[in-house]
Amino acid sequence: MLKKIYLICIMFLATANIYGTSGTSRLGGDGNTFEKSVVFKAMNAELKRTTGKLKMKDNPAPYYVAYLVHDQNWLTIKTDFGGLISTTHDKARNLIITMRVGNYKLDNTNFISERGMGMFSGMSGYSTGPMDDNYDALQNSLWLGTDEQYKEALDILAQKKSAMKNQVITDIPDDFSKVTPTVYEGQETKLSVNEEEWVKYLKELSEVFKKFPKIQTSRINFSTGQENQYFIDSEGSKNTNGNLITSLEIIAKTQAKNGDPVKDLIGFYGRTPENLPDFKTITASVEEMAKNLSLETDIQKEIKYSGPVLFTDQAVGEFFFYLLGKGVSTSRTPIYENQMFAQFLPEENGFLTDKINQTILPASFSVYDDPTITEKNSIPLIGSFPIDDEGVKSQRVEIVKDGVLKNLLISRTPTKEGTKSNGHGRAITGDKTKASCANLFVESTDKQEKIKEKLINLCKEKKLDYGIVISRFTSSMTMEKEEMMLSFLSSFQEQGSKSLLPEPLYAYKLYTDGHTEPLRNIRLKEITPKVLKNIIGASSEENVCNLIIRDKFMRELPVSVITPSIIVDEIDITNQETRPVTLPVLPHPYFSGKK
Amino acid sequence: MFKFLQCRVIALCLSTFLLMLPFKGFAQTQKDIVLSTMETELNRSFKVLKSVNKPAIYFLQYTITDLNTIRITASYGAIEDDSKNNNRYLTVDTRVGSSKLDNTHELRGDNMFSFASLMPSEKSVTIEDDPTSLRASLWTETDKNFKKAQEQFIKVTSEKTVKVTETDTSPDFSSAKPYAFTGQTAKLDSVPASSYELLRKTSSYVKKYPWIYYSSISLNATATNKYLVNSEGTKIKNGNVSYLLGVYVGTTANDGMKLYLYKPFYSKKIEDLPDENKIIQTIDSLIQNLKALRDAPIVEPYTGPAILKNYASAVFFHEIFGHRIEGHRQKSEKEGQTFTKKVGEKILPDFISVYDNPTQKKFGNEELNGYYLYDDEGILAEKVPVVENGILKNFLMSRSPVENFSRSNGHGRREHGYKVVARQGNLMVESKNTVPFAKLREMLIQECKKQNKPYGLVFEDISGGFTITQRSFVQAFKVIPLLVWRVYADGKPDEIVRGVDIVGTPLASFSNILATADDYAVFNGYCGAESGSVPVSCVSPSILVSEIEVEKKEKGQEKPPILPAPLEKK
Known part of the structure; x- marks a missing residue:
């Protein structure tokens, strides 16, 4: 268990030096x-x-x-x-x-x-x-x-x-x-970890897949x-x-009947091994994931959807990290010796920073980032830190008040929009220190008890047979060496066609009669920060999402997002372009001998 | 992008500067689970893949490399790196088509992304003897490789129809008889706890010399167990342990030149590594030479007589000669083929013979790093007479035949994940005409006088180098000397000099050998080329050459540190 960070801060001013501007704050x-x-x-x-x-x-x-x-x-x-x-x-x-x-x-x-x-x-x-x-x-x-x-x-x-x-x-x-x-x-x-016990359990956990021949x-x-x-x-x-x-993290891969690759990853994150859910819960989640992935191999992938989408669980955390957290993190455009590199190395953050005092969310929403909060609902938050990587005391920042953007997340690198650090400078190995969110809290004053029912009702109003629920995106997906190379090469080509959200990993159709059907290989079209305004519902239940966000170089950023599930109206969903590969010639050796 | 392509055309060999390893073996008695699991899955796959899909499979091989490594590095009295790893890597070789023409056939068209095919393809499999988990991995890797092989074969066959016939029309794969062998199981649990103290203590010795900016003492121990089965019935399991202790010291000269010296000690048993006294002695002697180097004058570009001292000559032969007698380079249309058409001709002085013998464990008392019994295609290693009395007789062969050399002589080697090519094992340079080194030095002076040169050079240590064997570039070599002496013709004392690299073209260089000394020495190291890093050795006496060319070395531009070392003031 993480030692509770001692945050009784004793502030005192050191004797001002001759320039009379600096003091020292001393904590803990x-x-x-x-x-x-x-x-x-x-x-x-x-x-x-x-x-x-x-x-x-x-x-x-x-x-x-x-x-x-x-x-x-x-x-x-x-x-x-x-x-x-x-x-x-x-x-x-x-x-x-x-x-x-x-x-x-x-x-x-x-x-x-x-x-x-x-x-x-x-x-x-x-x-x-x-x-x-x-x-x-x-x-x-x-x-x-x-x-x-x-x-x-x-x-x-x-x-x-x-x-x-x-x-x-x-x-x-x-x-x-x-x-x-x-x-x-x-x-x-x-x-401190009981290695032997974990090895034993993780071997057992990996045996779950012996029940899933697909x-x-x-x-x-x-x-x-x-x-x-x-x-x-x-x-x-x-x-x-x-x-x-x-x-x-548990990763599983297989192919649909037409050869399309399908995959899923579920991750559990915490401070210590004890923070993770108990073995039984983890095993049940992995079984659920394996079951859904197996179902995905049998379904048709074709989909053209335009309508309300419910973001739940990890997906709603990822939604706010990518669309809001990155958007309000100030990002300095460097001076390029050669302008060509400006295209190759685009800045991905800061796309909302020019919207101060403008409405970016429905009026029922307020958002703040507070790295000093160490746990929520007894769940330790992996995004928390008492002091940032530039030695600045971390602080709560009111980002959005009643739908209006009020403040940004700032490091010690000034930008036009933000000149004074508010303790959000984060260093990721292999990257320069940047302003990033830590523990993003999204709150709504307009909450529904039964958010899924709300989605169904919306679908009925719009005469849709079903609505779509997304519960996981690929933000944590790890890549093997070959995949990394491809991703790196393709990053040179994809300028201009980028969506702000990664691809969904797990999504399903929720029919108006309440039954569900998994979806595979879908993508969200034209996601811009404007979709934040299309949020039309929030759940009373809160999701505490601990996320490890990986970029295309597999650099990792731990963040926590605490948010209700949300419904966003008018999202267009279509299929990812996939490259089907013929199915394995031989059956899996373990299952081939079994009925 | 260019950098990747460059890797392809250069057989890069940072020989002395790479790794280290250990040895312990136990007889194998019971049935090996890993080997039998591999065999079961191989048989299941091969049976189906050779009949269902066209182009069908005709050869399948599984190799599992079990690596157990311990690495400890100390610098300035403190441990800097302490890691222990155990991994098993699976490499699958799939051949579709026929031995005459298969998916491994060289594509002659230039493909910008073909460097991707040289990237190692490896998969970590269970380190436990768990047949279920292992078979699942074998299955997915086989399927992936089979499909890749099919795709590649289609490219090969379509290229055949649009390009001119190759000069060498040998088949792609030679036949070989199956081998069965169960050797030792190499084990490595730990190194003695005293090793840490030894490394701390010896590495703190440099504190007395504040001008030594970079230094380390490292100990690497590796136990390797290889499991190999193929569809021809070969079944081999063998292991070995090796240790390497490396002593490294470095500094920056006032003109910005980075200087370093390195001395590796290789052994099969940890107790055979140098003790504290020997390490300190080594550091002392390296520091002495480094100091001389730091203050040494810079040599201007020069052509003239030189001696490559035994160890330096061994590195030189490995780099410049050894890589050019590797079989696949005689076949590839992209290769310079220095020696391809010279079989039966004189390529070295008649008093020199060269052979490569991977089965030789030791030279004198020294273990040879290039020792192995079976190569990575499961072929029994053979002693290959490459040059007899100056006449080129043979090439080092994998199972990729070349004109007039249709069979493997057990030199197909690779690091796990890479594709096999012909590589050196223990390259031995033998001379029938040797003199004591003092006499060779005398001969150098005579040669200087004859050529009217004020001095000759003696290369005492070489860090490695690279040789370009491909046609698309100048087929030259560059060797990076660490320690060079200038020997004056007029009897002035010898002096250490710095700042030069040896450059040249291979044929000219070997025709210049005048004499050799009787002071054979062993170079043990790791050689990196297109099939990855493999352990190698080369044994050679000192050689006198009538002409060698040196050019200015690329030099760092940074000044030595501005502030004195923290300990300097104390």
Whole structure:
């Protein structure tokens, strides 16, 4: 169980320095970690040397340096059809160095250089450090990493300045915003899991598929891990905090009769293994998934639908993450050395940020994001954090009030719409730190007890035989190496035709007489942020969705969305384009001998 | 995109710098569940797939590679990496059509996306002896591979009708007799707890030298068990354990050149790895050379006589000679085929013979990393006389025949997931005309005088290199020396120099060998090429060449660190 994050905050102002603007807020803990931890001692020592002495002749010294150390300890267990595929223990200490040269107004960031196409710039500053608490080794690694980052930052700043000379750039926001330094001491965490018991259970769980002859392949992936972070920067912020995350994902794939591939993934996410539902509940969900997927193999896929759609369970969480959470996260358009990269690496967030004080949802809806809430209905929220990845205290942000967009989620990278961080800067390994949602709470004042009945009534009014219910999208879908390559290549072609929502994984028809029929390989046409206004119903029941969102590079972002189920009117649904493959020549060896 | 294509045309060999491994074996007594499950599923599939669909299957092979690895790395007195993994990878080989023409036939048309076909295709299967789970995996992989093979075969047959006849019209697959063999089961549970302390302690030794910016001591232990069955009745199970201890030190010269030295120790038993004293000695000697290198003058491009010292010569032979005698390169229409038409001709001085013998376990007291009994097509490995008294006699063959070489000699190799091609095992360079090294050095000086050169070069260590064997590029090679000495003709003391790579073209280089020393040494390493990374060895004496060409090395532009090392002030 995640230690309840101690959030009684003692705010005090440190003696104002001569510029009279900065203070320090101090949260939680007794400061023991900062004094005793070898990691902090080494970081302090090297930061002191760096800020005091690091300067290359005829070049500016760094104006901002941050060290972030991530101690990771992961256990991964995979099983398949009753057999154990692997158990892996991964331990690592990652050093993440942020280096800024120039000044808050113009520095080495928010720039995509031609070199390296900017694609992997997110990895810059990452390195592995010593796992032992060895002061000399840690300081030595920080010294070399800092030196490298400083030289790279100088190089990039020079490139950026030269690129800016040839482009007409007016009215750009600062590159980095100032914040009040924050000191936070959270709890360190320790991975604790009964490995033997989980291996046994996961093998058993994978045997569920022995009851479903129509499913061709399945895989169970379980991982649980601890991440303790230690952060310090040159503005006086420092923090330490522990994080735990556990995921159990079950993937099954097969083919419909015409050869179309069909697949499903269900995921259970929490802080610790104990946060997941009990084994019986998980097993029942997997059986349900396998049963539905088996049904999908027998049905016709052709569908042309236009009408109300009910989003429930995980799908409604994904709906709000993609359409609202991403839309209200401020996103800085970088300066491109070569404009071609602007097309290849489009910014996917921030599409609602110009709608401040405009109506974006029905008046009955209000939305806020609050990373400081650690659980809801006794379910731990995996999107929560006390302090963001830029060392800023996380805070509740009222995003939508009575349907009107009021505030945005902001990191320390200013944009025209948002200049002051509200503690939503999140770092994803392999990507730059961006503003992202954490725990998104969607509330409605107009709630129905029986939302499915409402859908049926709507269908009757519209003279439709059935309405559509979607309960899962593909946001967590993992890809194998070949699939990733294809997805990467196709991302160069799909500009302009993108839908803001991923493809549904599990959806079904709800007939007006109450019976259901699964759908397969469907897609939602032309989904824009405008559909938010077409929400015509919300359930009284709340969904607490813990989600691991994966992008096309398989980078993961844990978020929680707490929301009622909703009905959206006038959604067009059609089929995905699929590439049918002939069915297996031989029957499955396990089922071929059985009746 | 270009980068991917480049991987295809270059047989890249970062030989010394890759991995490490261990050894322990137990006799196999009871029936092996993995092997028998593979056999059952193979028989079921093969029976159906050879009769139902056209083009039908005519050969099916399953390989399961069980890898148990432990990797520990320490730097500056602290453990940096500590991982332990156990995985079993399944590789399925499917051939449809006939041995004369099948889906593996080379496509001559250029396809922008053909690099995708070189990506390894592997599947993790259960690490337990669970027949149900394993058979389910075998079934899906077989079906997937069979369909891919059918698709590919259609491309092959349609290309046949539109392109000119190939120069080499050999069939695609040679016949071979089935083998049955059950060898040792390799086990690796852990390494001694003392290994961690040893690595911490020895890696902290560099603290005395603040100018050493990068350093590590690493220990890799690997137990590999391979299970192989095919539709011809071959059934092989064999395992081996290996260990590698690597010592690495690096720095940056004032002009920005990154310099490093690396010394690997390879063994089959952990107790045969160097002890603390030996590791410290090694670090000391590497540091001494690195310091000399850091302060060494940069050599200008040069052509003249040189000695490739034994170890360097072994790397050189592996890279420049060995890759060119691999069978499939004699057949491919894209290959440069340096030696294809030279069988029976003199390609080396008559005092040199070269053979490749994967079945040789040791050279002197040293274990050979390229040792194996059966190749990855289940063929018994053979000692192959490649060059006898300077005359080219044979190529290293997989089951892909080439003109006049119709059978495999057990050199079909790959890393799991890749397609098999002919590769080297233990390449042995033998000389009938050897002199002590001191004499060879003397001969170098004489040669300098003869050529009116002020100095000759001695290459003591080579990190690896790459050789382009394909026609679409210059068929040259580049070898990256780590440690080079300048030996003056006028008797001035030898000095370490830096900043050069050896370049050249293969035929010219081998015709320049003048003499050899009697100081055979072993290069053990891992070689990466189109069939993945495989363990290899090469044994060679030091060789004197009348002419070698060196060119300027690509150099880093970053200055050494601005601030002194944190420990420097203490």
